[in-house]
Amino acid sequence: MSVDAAPQGTVPPPRRAGAEDLGIDLSDRDFWVCPPAERHAVFDRLRQERPFAFFAEPEIPNLPVGPGYHAITRYADLEAISSQPAVFCSGSGAVSIQDIPADLNEFYGSLISMDDPRHARIRRIVSKTFTPRMLERVIGSVELVVDDVLAAARRKAADGDGAIDVVADIAAPIPLRVICDMMGVPEEDRAMVLAASNVILSGGDPELVEDQDDPLTALLMAGIELGGLMERLAADRVAEPRDDLTTALVTTEVDGEKLTHQEIGSFFILLLVAGNETTRNAISQGLLVLQENPEERARWVADPGLTRTAIEEIVRWTSPVTWMRRTATQDGELNGYRFSAGDKFLLFYAAANRDPEVFAEPQRFDVSRDPNPHVGFGSKGPHFCLGAHLARRELAVTFRKIFEQLPDLEITGPPSRLRSSFVNGLKRLPARLGGAA
Numbered sequence: 195m196s197v198d199a200a201p202q203g204t205v206p207p208p209r210r211a212g213a214e215d216l217g218i219d220l221s222d223r224d225f226w227v228c229p230p231a232e233r234h235a236v237f238d239r240l241r242q243e244r245p246f247a248f249f250a251e252p253e254i255p256n257l258p259v260g261p262g263y264h265a266i267t268r269y270a271d272l273e274a275i276s277s278q279p280a281v282f283c284s285g286s287g288a289v290s291i292q293d294i295p296a297d298l299n300e301f302y303g304s305l306i307s308m309d310d311p312r313h314a315r316i317r318r319i320v321s322k323t324f325t326p327r328m329l330e331r332v333i334g335s336v337e338l339v340v341d342d343v344l345a346a347a348r349r350k351a352a353d354g355d356g357a358i359d360v361v362a363d364i365a366a367p368i369p370l371r372v373i374c375d376m377m378g379v380p381e382e383d384r385a386m387v388l389a390a391s392n393v394i395l396s397g398g399d400p401e402l403v404e405d406q407d408d409p410l411t412a413l414l415m416a417g418i419e420l421g422g423l424m425e426r427l428a429a430d431r432v433a434e435p436r437d438d439l440t441t442a443l444v445t446t447e448v449d450g451e452k453l454t455h456q457e458i459g460s461f462f463i464l465l466l467v468a469g470n471e472t473t474r475n476a477i478s479q480g481l482l483v484l485q486e487n488p489e490e491r492a493r494w495v496a497d498p499g500l501t502r503t504a505i506e507e508i509v510r511w512t513s514p515v516t517w518m519r520r521t522a523t524q525d526g527e528l529n530g531y532r533f534s535a536g537d538k539f540l541l542f543y544a545a546a547n548r549d550p551e552v553f554a555e556p557q558r559f560d561v562s563r564d565p566n567p568h569v570g571f572g573s574k575g576p577h578f579c580l581g582a583h584l585a586r587r588e589l590a591v592t593f594r595k596i597f598e599q600l601p602d603l604e605i606t607g608p609p610s611r612l613r614s615s616f617v618n619g620l621k622r623l624p625a626r627l628g629g630a631a
């Protein structure tokens with residue numbers, strides 16, 4: 195699978211095929227609150243019938259509407275695009291469909307929306323802070339955090355009628371506390387961090403962004419609050435170094451280069467949003483899929499040796515990050531499809547993760563699936579998830595401890611889904627501890 199670059203101007207403009215005739219519009223926000231099975235049926239059709247389907251961009255107040263995007267749903271196409279960053283770049287914006295102003299793009303995207311050589315430079319520095327020693331220390335704290343959160347959920351159920359919310363009481367606090375511990379965020383700032391990261395990743399969901407006429411301002415305010423917190427923390431660690439990631443970020447040098455405070459602020463925002471919402475949704479939707487597949491749950495509960503493959507299957511199945519964007523830097527052809535410089539491509543990881551060319555019985559949830567070359571953490575290329583190792587350990591500890599400490603956890607109602615195409619998220623998931631009331 196390869197990309198052939200065409201000399202500029204020699205190829206007639208590509209024909210863009212929409213999907214109106216299939217009754218499909220991925221830019222319709224309501225599509226993203228449909229049950230997953232319905233969404234996957236749509237991805238299946240696109241993969242089979244219109245693998246480069248072209249959609250108009252959803253409108254966002256105060257942003258110009260761009261030219262539209264191609265929805266990539268086949269695993270092979272997604273891998274080809276992801277592995278050729280010089281042809282399909284991230285620097286025009288990887289996390290929004292619309293082009294957003296360059297300074298905002300950098301502030302909110304950090305290295306995820308950057309290309310080489312800047313991406314390589316920053317990734318080298320931050321990779322040096324994600325050392326095995328740092329991760330071991332964080333992983334030690336994961337065990338304590340999970341014990342604490344599960345005990346609090348148990349107390350809440352016991353003090354009331356047994357009802358808890360999986361999202362608010364289990365899935366949200368675990369990754370938030372792990373990242374805040376890792377960065378050394380003070381206790382009193384943590385509620386603000388959760389609220390601000392919710393806004394940034396809300397996809398404009400009305401419940402999280404009150405002013406629907408001006409979602410950009412809400413985004414901006416959330417970023418300013420997080421940036422301000424980071425500035426305080428960075429200054430504090432320069433004066434008084436500690437054993438945390440913030441200290442490592444302000445002190446680490448590669449080839450005599452350090453991160454600027456602005457780069458640290460942006461990276462902090464990226465870590466918060468990339469590390470929180472993703473892991474949170476893998477936990478909540480993982481619990482949901484286990485309840486829907488009781489025999490798979492029973493197999494895993496009985497055999498802790500299945501933890502490695504079960505975690506990978508949960509990430510494949512839930513695909514917490516639905517897509518990332520790439521933008522063509524030149525005209526060319528990809529697996530028989532012609533494109534032009536400036537074309538936008540959304541890499542639908544959620545769709546590639548159910549591609550029958552790669553996964554046997556892709557619509558079956560199988561805790562022992564092996565091999566499982568899913569792209570939930572990204573595909574080949576320089577942007578592969580920096581936190582994959584940490585996320586895997588967090589998920590492994592969380593699920594095993596839930597089996598041991600909350601074996602009576604039972605989901606009692608349908609989830610409330612986030613109205614976002616970007617994050618496959620749950621806002622609420624009602625559950626009960628201690629059997630029927």
Ligand code: HEM
Nearest residue numbers: 305306468469472473476515571572577578579580581585
């Ligand atoms: C289940 C949990 C997670 C999922 C599904 C996930 C998924 C992803 C995906 C799809 C990408 C983009 C890959 C690409 O563009 O090629 C990514 C990038 C990234 N992730 Fe994660 N992630 C998770 C957890 C975490 C955690 C816990 C952290 C850190 C604490 C983290 C930090 C990052 C960073 C910094 C990047 C940007 C890397 C770059 O651009 O060089 N992620 N992640």
